[in-house]
Each structure stands twice: as C-alpha cells, then as structure tokens.
Amino acid sequence: MAASLVVAVTDLVRRIRNRSALIVAIGAPVAMAGVFGLLLDGATSAHFTVGVADADRSAVSRQVAGTLVDPAGGSGGTAESGADDRIRFRTFADESALRRAVDDGDVDGGVLLPDGFGADAAAGKRLTVVALRDPRRAIGGEVAAAVAASVGHEVAGVGLSVRVASGLTDRPPGELVDAAGDRTPAFRLDEGGDTSRSIDASAFFGASMAIVFLFFGVAYAPRSLMKEKEDGTLARVLASPIAPGSLLAGKVLGVALLSAAGFVVVWWVTTAAFGAAWGPPATVLILIVATVLSISGVSAFVCGLARTNEQADTYTSAVTFVLALLGGNFVGPANAPPLLQRLSLLTPNGWALRGFTAAAVDGAAPHEVLGAIAVLLVVGAAFGAAGWVLVGRRVVQG
Amino acid sequence: MEPVLTCEGLIRRFGSRTAVDGVDLRVEKGETYGLLGPNGAGKTTTISMVAGILEPDAGSIVIAGRPMSTGPSPAKRLVGLVPQDIALYPDLSAEENLRFFGRLQGLRGRHLDARVHAVLELVGLSDRSRDRIDAYSGGMKRRVNIAAGLIHEPALLILDEPTVGVDPQSRNQILESIEALGGAGLSVLYTTHYMEEAERLCRRVGIIDDGRLVAEGTRRELVAMVGEHDRVVVSAEGDLDSLARAVKGLPGALDLVRGPDPEHFEVTTASAPGLLAAIVAAAPGAGASVTGLEVREPDLEAVFLHLTGKALRD
Numbered sequence: 239m240a241a242s243l244v245v246a247v248t249d250l251v252r253r254i255r256n257r258s259a260l261i262v263a264i265g266a267p268v269a270m271a272g273v274f275g276l277l278l279d280g281a282t283s284a285h286f287t288v289g290v291a292d293a294d295r296s297a298v299s300r301q302v303a304g305t306l307v308d309p310a311g312g313s314g315g316t317a318e319s320g321a322d323d324r325i326r327f328r329t330f331a332d333e334s335a336l337r338r339a340v341d342d343g344d345v346d347g348g349v350l351l352p353d354g355f356g357a358d359a360a361a362g363k364r365l366t367v368v369a370l371r372d373p374r375r376a377i378g379g380e381v382a383a384a385v386a387a388s389v390g391h392e393v394a395g396v397g398l399s400v401r402v403a404s405g406l407t408d409r410p411p412g413e414l415v416d417a418a419g420d421r422t423p424a425f426r427l428d429e430g431g432d433t434s435r436s437i438d439a440s441a442f443f444g445a446s447m448a449i450v451f452l453f454f455g456v457a458y459a460p461r462s463l464m465k466e467k468e469d470g471t472l473a474r475v476l477a478s479p480i481a482p483g484s485l486l487a488g489k490v491l492g493v494a495l496l497s498a499a500g501f502v503v504v505w506w507v508t509t510a511a512f513g514a515a516w517g518p519p520a521t522v523l524i525l526i527v528a529t530v531l532s533i534s535g536v537s538a539f540v541c542g543l544a545r546t547n548e549q550a551d552t553y554t555s556a557v558t559f560v561l562a563l564l565g566g567n568f569v570g571p572a573n574a575p576p577l578l579q580r581l582s583l584l585t586p587n588g589w590a591l592r593g594f595t596a597a598a599v600d601g602a603a604p605h606e607v608l609g610a611i612a613v614l615l616v617v618g619a620a621f622g623a624a625g626w627v628l629v630g631r632r633v634v635q636g
Numbered sequence: 637m638e639p640v641l642t643c644e645g646l647i648r649r650f651g652s653r654t655a656v657d658g659v660d661l662r663v664e665k666g667e668t669y670g671l672l673g674p675n676g677a678g679k680t681t682t683i684s685m686v687a688g689i690l691e692p693d694a695g696s697i698v699i700a701g702r703p704m705s706t707g708p709s710p711a712k713r714l715v716g717l718v719p720q721d722i723a724l725y726p727d728l729s730a731e732e733n734l735r736f737f738g739r740l741q742g743l744r745g746r747h748l749d750a751r752v753h754a755v756l757e758l759v760g761l762s763d764r765s766r767d768r769i770d771a772y773s774g775g776m777k778r779r780v781n782i783a784a785g786l787i788h789e790p791a792l793l794i795l796d797e798p799t800v801g802v803d804p805q806s807r808n809q810i811l812e813s814i815e816a817l818g819g820a821g822l823s824v825l826y827t828t829h830y831m832e833e834a835e836r837l838c839r840r841v842g843i844i845d846d847g848r849l850v851a852e853g854t855r856r857e858l859v860a861m862v863g864e865h866d867r868v869v870v871s872a873e874g875d876l877d878s879l880a881r882a883v884k885g886l887p888g889a890l891d892l893v894r895g896p897d898p899e900h901f902e903v904t905t906a907s908a909p910g911l912l913a914a915i916v917a918a919a920p921g922a923g924a925s926v927t928g929l930e931v932r933e934p935d936l937e938a939v940f941l942h943l944t945g946k947a948l949r950d
C-alpha cells in the first residue's frame with residue numbers, strides 16, 4: 239500500500255511536470271465540455287422544426303396535436319408552460335408523410351402520437367410518444383431527441399390537461415399540472431420497434447463523452463508500465479521488496495485520480511456553464527467513483543496482458559473502441575438497435591451510462607442506482623485482480 | 637562465516653534456449669566476485685535471478701541466509717542492483733530518483749535524507765543533485781545509476797557491466813569507487829566482459845559461457861589452469877586459413893583461435909620463442925606472409941580461450 243502511494247505520487251509529480259496531468263484533468267475536460275455545451279447550445283439557439291402527426295385521430299390526440307401547433311388556440315392553455323418559441327411545429331397528415339419529412343431533412347425531428355394514445359390518456363396510463371429521427375445524422379439525432387424530449391414534457395402536461403378538459407378526472411387541474419411538472423419528463427422514446435427507453439440528451443452526452451474520455455485517461459497506465467520496462471526502471475523497481483501488483487496499483491491509482499478529476503470537471507463545467515442536468519450530485523459523484531474504479535480495473539487488466547509498448551497501445555485502443563461501441567457511448571441508447579442495447583449491459587460503461595441516465599432522467603438517489611454501482615465495482619475488482627495476477631506472472635516469466 | 641550469496645543449480649530457459657544452465661555461485665562477505673563472459677553468456681540472466689526480478693526454472697538463491705524470490709521478499713533489502721542500462725527517470729532530478737527508490741526500499745524521513753546525501757557524495761554529484769537526469773552526461777548518469785543501487789545500504793551490490801559505453805576517465809572513476817566500496821567491506825557481484833576489469837577489481841572470478849560456469853577461482857588459480865602458456869597473436873597477409881592449419885600442426889602449438897578480424901589469429905603455446913620461428917618458416921609454404929607476431933603473458937583472456945576455444949570479445 240505504501241509502495242503503491244509512492245509510485246502514484248511520483249507518477250503524478252512527473253505528469254504535473256510534463257503538463258500531461260493538467261491536460262488530462264483540466265484542459266481536455268474543459269475543452270470537451272465546451273464542445274458539448276456548444277452542441278447543446280446550438281440545439282436550443284437555432285430554430286427547430288418538429289413535425290407532428292396524429293395516427294390516433296382520437297379527440298384527445300387531436301387536441302394534443304392542435305395544442306402543440308398552436309398553443310394559444312389550444313384548449314386549457316397549459317401548453318406554453320416552458321414551451322420554447324424557437325421550436326416550431328408542423329402538422330403532417332399521417333405517419334408516412336412525417337417519416338418522409340424526417341428522412342428528407344425537411345424537419346429536424348418528428349413526434350408521432352401513436353394509435354391508442356387517446357385510450358391511454360383516458361385510462362390514465364403512461365403516454366407513449368414516438369420520436370422520429372434520421373439515423374444517418376448521429377449528432378443531429380441526439381439534438382432532435384433532446385427537442386423531442388422537451389416535446390414529450392409538454393405532451394405529458396397537455397395529456398393531463400386534456401384529461402382534465404375532457405372530464406376524465408376529478409382532480410383539480412392545477413394539481414395535475416403541478417404533478418406533471420414535478421415529475422422529470424419520463425418520456426418514452428419509441429424507435430418504432432419493441433424498444434423503448436427514457437433519455438435525457440444533455441445528461442447522456444456529458445456522461446457518455448466523459449466515459450470515453452476516461453478510457454483514454456486510464457490508458458496511460460499500461461503505456462507507462464511498458465515505458466518503465468523499456469527504459470529499464472522496471473527492473474530496479476522490481477528489485478525492491480514490493481509486489482509487482484503494488485507497482486501496478488500505484489500506476490493505476492495515479493491515472494485514476496487524474497481521470498476522476500477530469501470527469502468531475504466535465505460534470506462541473508457542463509452544469510455551471512451550460513446548465514446540463516446530471517441529476518442528484520450524490521448519485522453522480524458515487525457513479526463517477528464507481529465508473530473510474532471500474533474502467534481502472536479494465537486498464538489494470540490490459541497492463542497484465544501487454545508485453546510491449548505497441549501491445550499496450552493496440553490492446554487499449556481495441557478495448558476502448560469495442561467497449562465504447564457496445565456500451566452505446568457513440569450512438570446513444572435511443573439510437574441503438576435492441577441487440578446493442580442488450581449487449582451494452584455486458585460492458586461496464588453501458589452500466590455506467592445506465593446509472594447516469596437514471597440520475598439525470600429520474601433523479602435517482604444513490605440507493606436507486608445500486609445495481610449499476612455493484613456491477614461497476616465487481617467488474618473493476620475482477621479485472622483489477624486479474625491484472626494483479628497477470629502482472630506478477632509476466633514478471634516471473636521474464 | 638555465512639556467505640552473502642549462495643546460489644545452487646540455477647537454470648533459466650527462454651523458449652528452447654537455455655540462457656543459464658546450472659550455475660552455482662558463492663560470494664563471501666566483503667568479497668568482490670567477478671562474473672566474466674562474452675555477450676549472451678547469461679550474465680544478466682543470472683544476476684536478474686539473484687536480484688529476484690526473474691524467476692529461475694530451477695535452483696535456489698539465498699542472500700545472507702534468506703531465500704530470494706520474485707515477490708516482496710525481505711532478501712531484496714539486502715541486495716542493491718545496478719542494471720546494465722541506466723535505470724533512472726530522466727525527467728526527475730538525481731535526488732528525486734534516489735528518494736523514490738529509497739522509499740520503495742522502505743527508507744523514510746531523516747534516514748532517507750541522510751542516505752540520499754551520502755550516496756550523492758560517494759559518486760561525487762552532490763553539487764548537481766537537483767539537475768534532471770536528462771541534463772547529465774553519460775558518465776554522470778552511470779554514477780547516479782550506481783548510487784541508486786546503494787541507497788538502502790545493501791549487503792550485496794550487483795553491478796551489471798557498469799562501464800559499458802563510458803569514456804576512459806569516467807570508467808576509471810567508476811572502477812575506483814567500486815574498489816573503495818569493496819575496500820570498505822561491501823560484497824560485490826560484478827559482471828563484465830572486460831577481463832582487465834575483472835583482474836583489477838575481483839579477488840575471485842567465475843568464467844561464464846553459454847550459460848555455464850566453466851571455471852572459477854582467483855586469477856592465479858585460473859591462469860594455472862592453462863599452465864604457463866603464452867599466447868602468440870599472428871598477423872599475416874595472404875591465405876590465412878591455410879597458414880592457420882599449418883600453424884596448428886606445428887609442434888608446441890596448443891589451442892588456436894580465429895577472431896572476427898580476418899588478419900589475425902591467436903595460438904597458445906608452452907614455449908613462444910621456438911614457435912615464432914616455426915610460424916615464420918611455415919608461412920611461405922601456406923601462401924601467406926607474416927606481418928606481425930606478438931607474445932602475450934597468460935591472462936584471463938587466455939584462460940577463456942583455453943576453456944572455450946573462443947575469444948572473450950567478438
């Protein structure tokens with residue numbers, strides 16, 4: 239333990255001296271948060287046109303669609319609560335017309351009130367709204383989803399008010415609208431298949447990028463270990479009475495601290511400067527710690543596999559790419575096909591994203607993301623232990 | 637008295653190659669022991685096992701009564717390793733390097749300060765201690781490399797060819813400090829392929845070739861193994877192959893070896909004067925002309941040649 243700290247501190251001193259610590263912990267995260275912020279900012283400052291189609295054609299859905307397109311003339315007058323005047327809505331006759339418009343880029347996104355919408359509203363069930371996006375534009379898709387999510391928020395309010403207006407409930411309208419506003423927008427984003435998922439684009443983006451960034455941050459550990467081997471300092475370190483695993487732990491600890499700092503910076507900058515909503519700070523903080531531990535464990539494992547600098551780089555890139563892809567860091571859960579969504583649960587970053595999304599969308603308290611945290615810690619411990627054993631064995635093998 | 641180092645039956649293979657093949661070593665307290673052998677003989681492999689950074693396939697290593705292992709063995713506190721290549725962080729100062737390795741050896745606080753100070757003094761770099769290693773000359777780096785092996789006051793100092801690639805002045809400085817350490821009672825295991833260094837520093841020398849310890853003893857004992865033999869270095873022009881065959885057949889010629897240099901070969905003999913005349917006389921018949929003859933006293937080089945049929949340096 240003492241030896242690991244000595245190694246970690248010395249590594250940090252060296253990295254502060256060559257500035258790489260500042261880049262990893264502050265520079266790059268701020269830059270990344272900035273780009274992310276501009277993306278979201280662009281998403282809200284530009285004018286967006288969202289197509290609306292009513293496949294239900296019930297009294298309720300007609301009212302909802304009408305309210306979206308023309309809030310002033312709609313019933314109840316609750317639709318303007320939070321509605322952004324930079325978002326315009328256009329009505330389409332049916333689903334296929336809307337889909338065509340989305341595909342052709344005539345609109346930035348589409349909102350479809352599906353068949354059964356009115357019945358669900360009448361039954362007081364959770365409302366399903368289908369968001370349509372152009373899958374070829376990954377970033378545009380996320381932006382559209384964010385817009386659609388805010389539409390979903392409105393729809394939830396409208397839905398309630400519609401029920402009030404239709405006399406389907408006897409609760410006072412104000413109370414219902416408040417209830418709708420209190421609930422974080424639980425908007426079912428339906429890709430038209432059997433998958434559905436609640437997302438919040440801003441939270442997803444921040445966490446997702448920070449996790450990918452984390453992979454790159456911890457990749458420093460295997461590289462640094464291989465550098466010691468090639469420079470010959472490894473021989474001298476191992477000639478002292480410490481376990482090879484302690485050296486590994488020290489290396490990983492150093493990069494984990496820097497990476498965790500970088501993650502927190504992303505969180506802070508996106509929140510402070512761009513108003514991203516990550517959810518309860520306690521949950522976010524615990525998730526960050528668990529995620530860093532988990533990815534660090536994977537990094538320790540790569541340390542145990544690599545025998546040369548080139549191998550360290552190759553394995554790290556491969557692991558990062560595969561995990562980020564499977565985990566859904568690139569595409570976003572909403573864009574992911576069902577199989578990928580299931581596969582994402584095989585990856586620590588997939589679980590991390592799950593936790594962060596729960597925090598952002600549902601405002602999950604720490605105890606509500608225990609599943610994700612447990613998976614992250616177990617993955618980190620398992621890979622870390624394997625790395626410890628492998629590093630020891632590799633030394634023994636020479 | 638208990639030896640500082642005892643190893644028995646050390647074997648280490650890399651794939652199908654046996655780098656170290658049954659080496660026994662014993663270094664007494666206060667002794668400087670030389671491991672002399674050509675490139676690839678297995679010197680680094682042997683001492684890597686002795687220092688506990690490489691697992692032997694077979695054999696035992698005991699440092700002052702404690703078994704050595706590749707784990708966090710307490711025996712490691714007794715060993716100071718000076719690797720063949722500079723093993724220092726170039727972006728840290730000499731002092732920071734020494735502090736780091738001292739801490740890994742368990743030194744703390746004032747004791748660590750005192751040790752850092754002492755070893756810097758020993759290698760004559762106290763005034764440059766805050767400079768980064770990458771600002772040092774090659775010879776200075778070598779000296780810090782040695783200082784780092786001494787930081788924790790080991791009972792056995794292992795040096796792996798510490799003078800390779802060093803200018804003659806720095807080399808002499810390094811040899812002097814090792815002599816001083818030996819004089820102060822430190823046990824030293826010194827590997828080299830320079831027989832002059834082994835002759836100068838070491839009381840006993842082990843000759844290693846192809847992973848095997850082929851002979852061991854004091855210089856005098858080893859030279860006695862070859863007998864009172866001189867070495868004659870023959871320089872010639874023309875058909876040296878045929879001249880070498882002819883010389884090998886001469887009465888009084890013992891071992892003959894051809895180095896990488898095509899214009900020379902060496903032959904050992906019990907009586908140089910008689911052989912010299914015979915070589916010159918044999919040259920025309922072999923289609924060669926002798927351009928030079930040099931007689932050398934028996935030394936470790938001759939011992940090595942005698943034992944392995946190879947030159948120490950290729």
Ligand SMILES: Nc1ncnc2c1ncn2[C@@H]1O[C@H](COP(=O)(O)OP(=O)(O)OP(=O)(O)O)[C@@H](O)[C@H]1O
Nearest residue numbers: 636650655673674675676677678679680681682829
């Ligand atoms: N890690 C390794 N993997 C494979 N072969 C190795 C390894 N280390 C050493 N060898 C082989 O073992 C033999 C002995 O090598 P070693 O480094 O011990 O020689 P040496 O006496 O130190 O030589 P030098 O004077 O050149 O340093 C060589 O043939 C070398 O190629």
Ligand SMILES: [Mg+2]
Nearest residue numbers: 679680681720
């Ligand atoms: Mg060597």
